[in-house]
Amino acid sequence: MSCALCDTPAGAVLWQDDFCRVVSADEPDYPGFLRVILNAHIKEMTDLPVADQASLMRVVLAAEAALREVMAPDKINLASLGNVVPHLHWHVIPRYADDPHFPNPVWGEKKRDTPHAATGDLDALLAGALSRRLARARETE
Amino acid sequence: MSCALCDTPAGAVLWQDDFCRVVSADEPDYPGFLRVILNAHIKEMTDLPVADQASLMRVVLAAEAALREVMAPDKINLASLGNVVPHLHWHVIPRYADDPHFPNPVWGEKKRDTPHAATGDLDALLAGALSRRLARARETE
Secondary structure, three states: OOOHHHHOOOOEEEEEOOOEEEEEOOOOOOOOOEEEEEOOOOOOHHHOOHHHHHHHHHHHHHHHHHHHHHHOOOEEEEEEOOOOOOOOEEEEEEEOOOOOOOOOOOOOOOOOOOOOOOOOOHHHHHHHHHHHHHHHHHHOO | OOOHHHHOOOOEEEEEOOOEEEEEOOOOOOOOOEEEEEOOOOOOHHHOOHHHHHHHHHHHHHHHHHHHHHHOOOEEEEEEOOOOOOOOEEEEEEEOOOOOOOOOOOOOOOOOOOOOOOOOOHHHHHHHHHHHHHHHHHHOO
8 A cells, every 4th residue: 555654755854764764844834843754664663673662762852852952942742643644653843832833732723823934954954963963872872 | 830740640540650650541532541641840851861761661652552452442642742731741542543533633623423432440451451561671671
């Protein structure tokens, strides 16, 4: 069966290895919205071996750390849902008190129209922060 | 400042240690909706030491495994948001194709009125599954 996360990168790739990738999601209201996508078509975290669960979370939390470093959001939201596309992926979302849905989840009721403008080089800054953090993590393993 | 997750258990406690607890959320549309709540008042995953991040995810994924064992849902949804209560907690939600919001997140638009009836001993079954899984995980550390 066709799967959008198997067939396409599903965003601008900011970091990748042979296990997973971090992409910049195309969400105009949410610049910096990242997705960490497992390369293999697997449905749930607990379908992965324990070591792979830890590897995937290491990348998810590197994405969180990169967003905090580059964007200093008021809160980070993490979610792995997969109801529509049952191929393991994590949403890593920088949230601000005045963003369109805050304090609701981005999937909830919209509260206001105040998209945060993305700086032109946001993807490059995030890619740099991710590479530094994931290189460092690998060295200390 | 007062915090609901510091001041109250915030649900029926199914499992706990000195680091975190698993509670059954009182969500009538979603029997089996679990929350894993860090005991300490900490805001983000990346505010925790790396070893504690791993410990918390071990409990989150034990909750996922317990729900799959006991309830066989169509999908598991995992999320750490904390926009309203910035005290680290994870939502672990069993989803069914005919539940009230599917395939939307539970925070999205409601699609239908079909709450799943909880069996009377659901909390006890989940508590048992959690205890077995978390005891096993500790032995193999």
